[in-house]
Amino acid sequence: MSENEQTTLKNKLDSIQQKARERTVKTQNVEYDLETLIKRIDLKTLKLDPEYQRRHRWSPETSSRLIESLILNIPIPVIFISQDIDVDDEAEISTSRYTVIDGQQRLTAMYGFLKGEYSLVGLQTLAELNGSFYKDLPPFLIRRLEERTIKCLRIDSTVDAQVKFDIFERLNTGSVKLEAQELRNATARGPFNELIKVLAEFPAFRALIQIKGSNPEDNPKVQKMEDAELVLRFFALKEGKFRQLKKGFKDFLTDALVELNKLDDATRNGLAEEFKIYINFLLNFAGNTAFAKLRYETGGVKQMSSFNASVYDAVLVGLSESYTASDLQINSEAIAAKLSGYQTLFNNIDFFNSVSGSVNDAAKVATRIEAMMAYLKR
Structure with missing residues (x-):
């Protein structure tokens, strides 16, 4: 380290010390028997699925190997x-006293088996146990x-919530890789993030x-x-906004979610209804x-897949750029006629x-x- 760098570091010493004090995490090693953990989950005093956690992704085989390891x-x-x-604070029996930061997949596997x-x-x-339920x-x-x-x-109750999210992200670095949306779910929390999870369960959307x-x-998508x-x-x-895409697509989506989280309730609810109209x-x-x-081939057309995300962009966004949700409700038959045959694209x-x-x-x-927009406006 050069002399100038050493001087700069010394000048920043107060800031470093302050951050070190604020960010130091107080922890305590504890052990629970599995029966107690299951009871805590049932009583909801241990929250198994906080907002920033990923959805359960373990296969039955992976879950079974964990149970075998426990046995x-x-x-x-x-x-x-x-x-x-705090353990000494009064709270309703169903109030979450603890939240899982890392280990959700393991605990879910244990809970599910028991x-x-x-x-x-x-x-x-223990191949003899294959096919056995817990009761067996x-x-x-x-x-x-x-x-x-x-x-x-x-981790101590006084730790700031954001620090807990940071811990979650650090613990998951190098383990089973978080998908992009799983990471956004942890780092771009807010009302719109919750909304897109609700809209993802819309039956018509799931069908499409x-x-x-x-x-x-x-389903792996879920x-x-x-x-x-x-x-x-x-x-x-x-x-x-698709014309504003300059940097990587992942960052583009993350930035968009951060901005969408700032919308007021009325605007957010209106967008949700519009989405459902387009999907229906x-x-x-x-x-x-x-x-x-x-794919157009000699002798006919071949379906390469029943769903493709880039085709989704073209059809759904192209439709929304061409017609408002109100247009679809008022002139559905006429717009359907315009839409007909878009596969020739x-x-x-x-x-x-x-x-x-x-x-x-x-x-x-x-x-x-833009190709879809041009087709609809032909």
């Missing part, structure tokens, strides 16, 4: 929990599971993005929050493969290229949306 007394990683209410939600599969060491285990294994202690690191009504939680990201894509690109219109007049990707090489390859390139995003 065999194999050590598992420490679970991080935050103390939200509640009989799945049977063990894919075990090798011999009594000595049930006791062993219930009495198995789980190591937790409890090929999420079946039965067991949607098993597990990785890709459904919520698709909702965000629409709001981020509409009203000509497309499902009614274009069917549940409205966002399919096609795939016969245009520029359009096809815009939904292929590096589809989030700014030029490609603009090309496909």
Whole structure:
């Protein structure tokens, strides 16, 4: 370090010391037996799914291996929990006293098995237990599971909420990679972030993005929050904002969500209703493969996929750029006639290229949306 750099560092010493005091995290090592943890989750004194957590993504095989490790007394990683209410404070019995910061997937797997939600599969060491639900285990294994202690690191109740989110992000760096929307869910919290998660469950929307009504939680789009990201894509690109895409698409969506979180309740609710109108219109007049990707070949047209995110951009955003939600309600038949046959756009090489390859390139995003707009205004 040069002399000038050393001088600069000394001048910043007060600031460094202040930050170190403010950001130092007080922790305490605690252990709970599994039966106690399950009871805390049932009583809601331990919050398993805070807003910044990812959705449960473990497969039955992964969950089963964790249960096998518990039975065999194999050590598992420490679970991080935050103390939200001081242990001496009075609170309603159902008030969350602790929140899981890291370990949600493990706790969900444990809770699900002890509640009989799945049977063990894919075990090798204890292969005899494959197909067994919790209730099917011999009594000595049930006791062993219930009495198995789980190591937790409890973070002090005085720690600022933002610091807890920072801890969550740091703990997840280098582990199972967070998808882009999962990370936004942690770092761009707010009312619009909550809204897009609600809109992602809209039945007509799920039909269009090929999420079946039965067991949607098993669909990878739901597990990785890709459904919520698709909702965000629409709001981020509409009203000509797709032409403002300059930097990376991930950052563009994150910046958009930060701004959308600032909207007032009335505006936010209005946008939600508009979204539903566009979605219902497309499902009614274009069917549940409205966002399919096609290829024109000698002798006919081939469907390459039943859903494609870049086609989604073109069709949904292109429609919203051409007609208001009120237009769709007043002149639905006439606009449906305009929409009819838009699949012929795939016969245009520029359009096809815009939904292929590096589809989030700014030029490609603009090309496909403007092509749809031109088709609708022909």
